[in-house]
Amino acid sequence: MEQHKLTIDMNEATIEQLRDHHFALFGLHAIATSASGAPTIWLSAHYLERHVEISWIETYSMFTSRKMAHAPSTKVVATHNYPAPLGSVLTVSGNDGAGIVTPGGPAGHMEIDNAGRTELSAGLCMHDSHGMYQPIGVFDLIDVDLFQPVPKVAFFFSPIPHMAGEIATRSLGPGVLLDYQMARDGSLSIEYDIHDGWAVENRPYARAIKANEPLNPLLLIRSSALQALAMQRQRITSR
Template identity: 85%
Template sequence: MEQHKLTIDMNEATIEQLRDHHFALFGLHAVATSASGAPTIWLSVHYLERHLEVAWQETYSMFTTRRQSMAPSTKVVPTHNYPAPLGSVLTVAGNDGAGIVTPGGPAGHMEIDNTGRVELGAGLCVHDTHGMYQPVGVFDLIDVDLFQPVPKVAFFFSPIPHMAGEVATRALGPGILLDYSKSRDRSFSVEYDLHDGWSVENRPYAQPIAANEPLNQLLLVRSSALQALAMQRQRTTAAASSPIKR
């Protein structure tokens, strides 16, 4: 469990405009995965001030949900959610996504095994600023999926109709992608101006995001190594569950 923090400084004119037009701050968390899926809004902050501090704990859970659309603006509602440390395995046996969490997964990863006959949705949740587990994406769960949190977060100011758990395949507006692996204390300070945007100059840990830019390539790391590992884990799981022939 490790706290991460972002401090955003804004001038009075910017904060007044954001409030008058009912903007909020939204965050999306990157993840490496063996599965196909879509990113979801993970964090939302509706109380804005000139010196805005946003903090969260990198605490994880695995969720399952009934198969659903991954179309933009779709709200992802986990049917089952299982808090667990990295290296855990969620074995799903029920058609509704219910399962059991055990240790024994690849170090630094979360593994979800679907041993039932129904294709489900699944993914990784991270604690938000309110200490609530929120999905960082939704993915197809067919056999075995692997997930690894990536310490990159995209932030946007956007009108309030967005919500945590909402599928977002394109940027909500001009944004910033922060790489927390480049911070020793997992803390960053940036400035935001309504006209000039986010301060990214001379900040090697910050990358600008254009309005309407596709988010999958920024936030979902579709790793060939994880896909190969997932296939290996699938074979291992299948062999372990097969009856022993005499």
């Protein structure tokens, strides 16, 4: 379990504007996958100060739910949620998405096998800054799907009252994508100004996100290697 932290510094004029217009901070986590899906809002912070500190622990679970369309603003509600370490396999046998977690999956990945006849939705959850499991994406579960968390997180300030688990296919406003592979001791810091936006200059770990920019290419990595590995795992599990 790895702890990550973000520090955001803002001036007084910025924090007053954010408070006056009821802005909140929202985060979405990147993931590599063999499946087709959509990113979801994972983290939120509604009480903003000039010096904001957000921290979370990369603790995972696998969830299943009824089959759903990947429509923006749709709220993902897990029917079943199974906390498990990386390398685990969730074998789903029930038509409602119920299953059993066992070890034996590819190292560093989570595997969800649909052994039933019902198409479902599924994905990974991760602890947010309040220690609650929240979806970091929702995906079609047909046969065998593999997931690998990617240490990149997109952050946005928005006045719109979004919810954790809400599908977001486009940015919630001008945002920033932070690469925690480049973090020292799991911590990154950045400044935000209401007029100038996120201070990404001279920060190799930060990349600006434009307003209304599509999020799937940034946060969902459809890996051909994972697709090939999923097909291989499917042949193994079907024997």
